[in-house]
Amino acid sequence: MMRKTVLSALTLSLGLSACTTSPLGRSQLSLFDSSEIDQQGQKAFEEYRQSHKQATGRDGQYVSCIANAIIDTLPEGQGPSKWTVGVYQDDEPNAFALPGGYVVINTGLMSVAKNQDQIATVVGHEMAHVLANHANERTSTQSLTSTGLGVVQSVTGNNMLAQLLGAGAQYGVLLPYSRRQESEADLLGLDLMARAGFDPKASIALWQNMASAAGGGKPPEWASTHPNDGERSKALEGRMQSAVKLSEQAHAAGHTPSCGSINS
Template sequence: MQIDPGSQYPRRRGFGISPRLIIVALMLMYGGYYYFSNRQVQPETGEKILIDKSLTPQQESQMGLQAFQEVLQQEQQLPANAEISQQVTEIARRLITVIPQVSDALAAENNAKSAHVEKNFDWNVAVLKSDQVNAFCLPGGKMAVYTGLIPVAQNADAMAVVMGHEISHALLRHGAQRMAKQRLEQIGAMAGAVSGMDPGMQQAVFSAYGVTSQLPFARHQESQADEFGLMLAAAACFNPQESIALWQRMDAVSGGQGQPEFASTHPSAGTRMKELQALMPKAMEYRARFCKNPGGTQQAATLR
């Protein structure tokens, strides 16, 4: 009986790597490269942010213009010569005028220089007839105020706080930041799908590592816009103290029944008032520093 010598030794198994794992690894490597290569410091806040370097402010402005045109097709715009339209336009003009000074001052606090993205903006303000208690400013400076906000704001000072806040979202490129974060989430989701990970488990893992932390991310942006906007309003000779009364009225309109803060993209009214109150000394310093006609703005103009 012949014995095969090879049978005395165990046959070696191959060490091949699954093509699926290679694809997942490559996608994760790309996600890491995308994250670290697109990080930059936001001069006005001093924080590291993620913005796709291939997305320019000019491209953002074009996207904002397209979105603005779509809104105007769907909503009824008040005539430019209507009294409230003229009031809102004047508030916007005053806020826009002080953007360069306020941007430079905030950046200087972080030993940085502002990129002045507003240089690429083509400003336009519309008042839209709607019961919505809302306003917005899109990239590129396209702004709208809904008439439903007017009885809540009540006066020009409070409206300036709201409009300054919305302008700040555009100046800080918050939309571009959200787009970059969503791209990272898409890369992570695709990697999870290729790996065969259960969608529920995928969501749990991503949440644990903050990959899909859109809620606190959005709330942080809201707080940033609150601060920048308050400084704009103060520098433009509006009374920043009206921000507290504004949010008291906002809270009353919602009946105090807003979503719990942890489940909302916006800070609660109570949190906002507390943070705004803490910012008040700085706002008053900006008002004293940049407001050129403080004596002419003692009485808040009533909106109508």
């Protein structure tokens, strides 16, 4: 079943077209059924959950409040029907998203993101990866460039998709996103948090905090393929005016999120 999907998808890519368009208008290669990709995301999340403790106290409520404000103002018809956003015990200042609508924020991020607008920056960024179908694109690109058509055709079923997704290794975190996808998630995420009424200017400070948290040591895993601090700030500045406008419109429409502060 899966094999057929993969083969027909590959045939499509060779003969016709397997292109989709990202929310920011970028053309993407999408070879896989989104339902298959979402299923792998769900599976990886279940594995992750079994080996990590969820923070159910103040941190969890705080992040839920922020995530819900963003979810409530997502463009209509976009994204999964249900999002699962949680805080999990891990000291590394990190976060990740899985297809199907799973967003994990590490407890270690809570001391790096200083207020609700900075947390909203991270949540928006991660949701943007999901909304822009980055996992499907990354997996599709990988299946054509590095695995090669011959190998793809000789490996069967879910096993292949799981391998391509990088599931199975640790708790199944995906292939790292590309630099281009990270930049796109920054900008799309900025729109998402601004549309919910958060302060988009907080994004610059957040990414600076992240860079300092990385210090001279090994950068957080998720930051290693992210744009460097300078590029990132510049790209965000370029979109800031329109993001501020989105945020003002949100306020005028009554979206003024007030999730408290981290230590309250």
